Amino acid sequence: MKFLYYPGCTLKNKAKALDIYARECAEILGFELVEINDFQCCGGVFTTSADEIATKLAVVRALKAAKAAGMPLVTVCSACHNVIKQTNHAMQTDAVFADRVNRYLNDGDDYHGETKVYHYLEVLRDIIGFDKVKECVKYPLNMNIGAYYGCLMLRPGSVIEMDDAENPQIMEQLIKALGGRPVEYGNRNECCGGYVTVTDPGFARKRSRIIYESAETAGAEMIVTACPLCRYNLIKNGADIPVKYFTELLSKALIGEKE
Amino acid sequence: MQKIGVFVCHCGTNIAATVDVSAVAAALSAEPGVVFAREYQYMCSASGQDLIKDAIKEKELTGVVICSCSPRMHEATFRKAAASAGLNPYMVEIANIREQCSWVHKDKQSATEKAIILGRAAIAKVALNTPLKPGEIPVTKRALVIGGGIAGIQTALDIADAGFEVDIVEKKPTIGGKMAQLDKTFPTLDCAACILTPKMVEASQNEKIRIYSYSQVEAVGGFVGNFTVKIRKKARYVDETKCTGCGLCTEKCPVKNVPNEFNLGMNERHAVYIPFAQAVPKVAVIDADCCRMLKDGKCGLCSKLCGAGAIDYKQEDEIIENKYGAIVAATGYEPISLDKFDEFAYSKSKDVITSLQFERLMNAAGPTGGVLLRPSDNKHPKTIVFVQCVGSRCEAHAKKGKEYCSKICCMYTAKHAMLTREKYPDTDVYVFYIDVRTPGKNFDEFYRRAAEEYGVHYVKGMVGKICAEGDKLKVQASDLIADKQLHIDADLVVLAAAIEPDKSARPLATLLTASMDTNDFFTEAHPKLRPVESPTAGVFLSGCCQGPKDIPETVAQAGAAASKVIGLLCKDKLTANPCVAHADELMCNGCSTCENVCPYHAITYIDKEFKMPDRTVKVRRVAQVNPAVCQGCGACTVACPSKAMDLYGFSGKQIYAEVDAICR
Amino acid sequence: MKDKNELIKEQILYQSKVNVRKCMRCGKCSGTCPAYDEMEYHPHQFVYMVETGDIEPLLNSESLYKCLTCFACVDRCPRGVEPAKIVEAVRLTVIRQQGKNKLKPDDIPDIIDGEIPQQALVSAYRKFTK
Structure with missing residues (x-):
């Protein structure tokens, strides 16, 4: 199966690991990621204000490209996924907004949210199946791993619809499939401080500490995330255990550790 | 010659504010056949009714049209008034210019126009009305109560007390319902078992009461006074007539790890069990899903042990068919599932429990013998947080939770907090509330006592997040009065889960053709004036199946429902609705279409001899309506391809006349 | 008015x-x-x-x-x-x-630590600057 792949700006720079491993593993698991041409940055966060059009156009263009290509759109980065999902939802449900966007783009092909949007994890769970992933594992992880969802991957729950936002299981299921032992901790769906790290690093430090201490207390030997900013915040603010992208873990289990 | 009188009601300002009632009266007075038209402030008042009576006598009216509220409200009132003045009551027609006009329109001009049209239609119809005489139907003098909780038990006891026979159908192996699981009851703190179990015993010993436990209603036929009900008595694999309730089998059964539903899964029971010590009937039941003998044919220990020879692995479900004059729904409630409320860590920690679980933890017959120990490690909790309104008072159509207030939670939480502080004074107890709602006799005093005398910390605010960390529950909440975010390390968290109607209520409502609201609570015939009757004749409501309520209110409602049932069963005959179907045998082609669509099985076909024009005799198959069974729904009249079926009081001709009048 | x-x-x-x-x-x-x-x-x-x-x-x-x-x-x-x-x-x-931006381009050089992901900067820009 083919997916139009939206890597996002961070995956081309600071989060290359998130990107490279995702591509490698897709090949092994039997699905194809076709990188979207000339993608533009999603903006990192969705502006909830209904009167903002310009900040959402880049994502609408990506969604339209997927529609034109007849493929679902897939993302790996939590932030991109959140923005794309929320924008698509606005195009589906807010007629005034959709009309304005369509009239502005005015390319003869009106868009109303037809594109199906997947997070890479959803592809693994809903299309490939974690059983298949498990079959492909060569190097079981055999360690205690705490999944860190943060906020962007789950909320708003009624829009993102990836999992139960209060009791998500998708990453725990992946960890299990890869031979690891998932460690659930209370703060796995709370915020790490996010972009506030830019303007108020002290506050971000407090938030990040709450998260990794919660994971460590619960017995995690590693934290795994899908968000470059979560990873940055946790590492920068003193996590005592490694913080990895889920794709790194996937690759480690399927392909093995690289030199 | 028709002499029709028209009476237009103001209904105070209910109608008059939106409809120009004088214009309606004036316009309708010009309709053909109308000899008298006037308006009045309240037609349903004594003087309003006198107005109608006087006009009938003085003007020798042949028909009456009342432009007023819905016929569901006052049709009976006006028919009675007409009858007392000597007019056949079925010569009265109501034009609903309130619910269907003034209440739903804002523009006075168009509302007035519509009211005139509705009045015109009623006049056209009444001109074709024929006097009808209602027949009589007998009443089966036995009642059925569905549900054996405190609501059902009290209803049955009150009906039996009046001398009528009554059956209770309970789906669980014992009667007692939710109240049997409670520890103490507010606001007087009597022990629930002490006040409930005597009633359970009374019900089982009353010779007028039959209890079908472990049974369910499968089918309901018939109508008010004459219901036929099929009851499935599920196989309990124990002969009720032989079992002495000694409990030996329940101790020796080798399967002993079945979650005990009576203690909400907080301990385990055997595959053969008696739900609790005071169960009624005190008869064991075998859980077929867990019994080794029933699953694999290997074991049979209970049968060997039973001195009474009561175990019967071959027992099968039994279908019992009974006739009843009245049916009472008393199906009760369940706390909602809290699976979607994991911001409170409900599925992540054993020490986050529901209030009903807390009842069991406080109960001497509960899993901890009444010692308050938390489920995870059996330690005394030193800090307890109670969270109110979990899943209650949510927005309409919320993905999780209910829009209504569950009504009982404020009081039972005050009770829990108070009892905890009394038994364990070294425990810190917090109650997070949005509003404390304690209307009821001695209720607010009770809540204040919890706060003032027992030192329960009542915090105005809501818990936002709970994390289970180590052996603590990290509770994060807002204190709106202090304008602070609180962080409490709790040992136990108790969630006051919203309550919802029992899952069996919806399918039962379908069987009873009784209406429900969007929350699956049974609807009353009138929310204020007929609160214990369903709009379906002969079906009555008792307890939480009608809406959330506490024990005092449930018992009061149970008595009210019983009195309505008694009122019905007292009658030897009921007046039948004369507006029933009848077949024109000369036009009937014997096709059976009407028989197939009739929901009440009121139509049968007979072979009948007809004299033909050529003096021969021919046998034809024709439809016959049993007027005692027909409910006048009219399905047959529209289904009949040869227009042989018609309805008294709603004939095809009358309906066409109404339509013509509207379209004129 | x-x-x-x-x-x-x-x-x-x-x-x-x-x-x-x-x-x-x-x-x-x-x-x-x-x-x-x-x-x-x-x-x-x-x-x-x-x-x-x-x-x-x-x-x-x-x-x-x-x-x-x-x-x-x-x-x-x-x-x-x-x-x-x-x-x-x-x-x-x-x-x-006008002039009410919370985050200004001149603030950025001091924030960049060699590791900070692009996502952080664009997100903060979206939230704090117009």
Whole structure:
């Protein structure tokens, strides 16, 4: 199966690991990621204000490209996924907004949210199946791993619809499939401080500490995330255990550790 | 010659504010056949009714049209008034210019126009009305109560007390319902078992009461006074007539790890069990899903042990068919599932429990013998947080939770907090509330006592997040009065889960053709004036199946429902609705279409001899309506391809006349 | 003529699409907010003060820049009020004005530490600058 792949700006720079491993593993698991041409940055966060059009156009263009290509759109980065999902939802449900966007783009092909949007994890769970992933594992992880969802991957729950936002299981299921032992901790769906790290690093430090201490207390030997900013915040603010992208873990289990 | 009188009601300002009632009266007075038209402030008042009576006598009216509220409200009132003045009551027609006009329109001009049209239609119809005489139907003098909780038990006891026979159908192996699981009851703190179990015993010993436990209603036929009900008595694999309730089998059964539903899964029971010590009937039941003998044919220990020879692995479900004059729904409630409320860590920690679980933890017959120990490690909790309104008072159509207030939670939480502080004074107890709602006799005093005398910390605010960390529950909440975010390390968290109607209520409502609201609570015939009757004749409501309520209110409602049932069963005959179907045998082609669509099985076909024009005799198959069974729904009249079926009081001709009048 | 305050309230309600009247004052948003202790005005107060039209203090408050837009309040509000959208609308009311940007290009060089992901910078720009 083919997916139009939206890597996002961070995956081309600071989060290359998130990107490279995702591509490698897709090949092994039997699905194809076709990188979207000339993608533009999603903006990192969705502006909830209904009167903002310009900040959402880049994502609408990506969604339209997927529609034109007849493929679902897939993302790996939590932030991109959140923005794309929320924008698509606005195009589906807010007629005034959709009309304005369509009239502005005015390319003869009106868009109303037809594109199906997947997070890479959803592809693994809903299309490939974690059983298949498990079959492909060569190097079981055999360690205690705490999944860190943060906020962007789950909320708003009624829009993102990836999992139960209060009791998500998708990453725990992946960890299990890869031979690891998932460690659930209370703060796995709370915020790490996010972009506030830019303007108020002290506050971000407090938030990040709450998260990794919660994971460590619960017995995690590693934290795994899908968000470059979560990873940055946790590492920068003193996590005592490694913080990895889920794709790194996937690759480690399927392909093995690289030199 | 028709002499029709028209009476237009103001209904105070209910109608008059939106409809120009004088214009309606004036316009309708010009309709053909109308000899008298006037308006009045309240037609349903004594003087309003006198107005109608006087006009009938003085003007020798042949028909009456009342432009007023819905016929569901006052049709009976006006028919009675007409009858007392000597007019056949079925010569009265109501034009609903309130619910269907003034209440739903804002523009006075168009509302007035519509009211005139509705009045015109009623006049056209009444001109074709024929006097009808209602027949009589007998009443089966036995009642059925569905549900054996405190609501059902009290209803049955009150009906039996009046001398009528009554059956209770309970789906669980014992009667007692939710109240049997409670520890103490507010606001007087009597022990629930002490006040409930005597009633359970009374019900089982009353010779007028039959209890079908472990049974369910499968089918309901018939109508008010004459219901036929099929009851499935599920196989309990124990002969009720032989079992002495000694409990030996329940101790020796080798399967002993079945979650005990009576203690909400907080301990385990055997595959053969008696739900609790005071169960009624005190008869064991075998859980077929867990019994080794029933699953694999290997074991049979209970049968060997039973001195009474009561175990019967071959027992099968039994279908019992009974006739009843009245049916009472008393199906009760369940706390909602809290699976979607994991911001409170409900599925992540054993020490986050529901209030009903807390009842069991406080109960001497509960899993901890009444010692308050938390489920995870059996330690005394030193800090307890109670969270109110979990899943209650949510927005309409919320993905999780209910829009209504569950009504009982404020009081039972005050009770829990108070009892905890009394038994364990070294425990810190917090109650997070949005509003404390304690209307009821001695209720607010009770809540204040919890706060003032027992030192329960009542915090105005809501818990936002709970994390289970180590052996603590990290509770994060807002204190709106202090304008602070609180962080409490709790040992136990108790969630006051919203309550919802029992899952069996919806399918039962379908069987009873009784209406429900969007929350699956049974609807009353009138929310204020007929609160214990369903709009379906002969079906009555008792307890939480009608809406959330506490024990005092449930018992009061149970008595009210019983009195309505008694009122019905007292009658030897009921007046039948004369507006029933009848077949024109000369036009009937014997096709059976009407028989197939009739929901009440009121139509049968007979072979009948007809004299033909050529003096021969021919046998034809024709439809016959049993007027005692027909409910006048009219399905047959529209289904009949040869227009042989018609309805008294709603004939095809009358309906066409109404339509013509509207379209004129 | 509507006064300036009323116009601002109207604009905030229009942008956010939030019906502030749905709030039943339970305080769950503030109970769940991870930025509570950094804030002078808390989520429930944002909703309440917009409802009552007492918006001026919010416009001048640093609280606007403490909200993490983590949507915890949005998901957990029993009444579906969506307080985060109100905070965002109030913040936009401020930063859309000339010279009111919270984050300026000159601030960036000091922030870059060689590891910070692009995502952090573009997100902060979206939130704090127009």
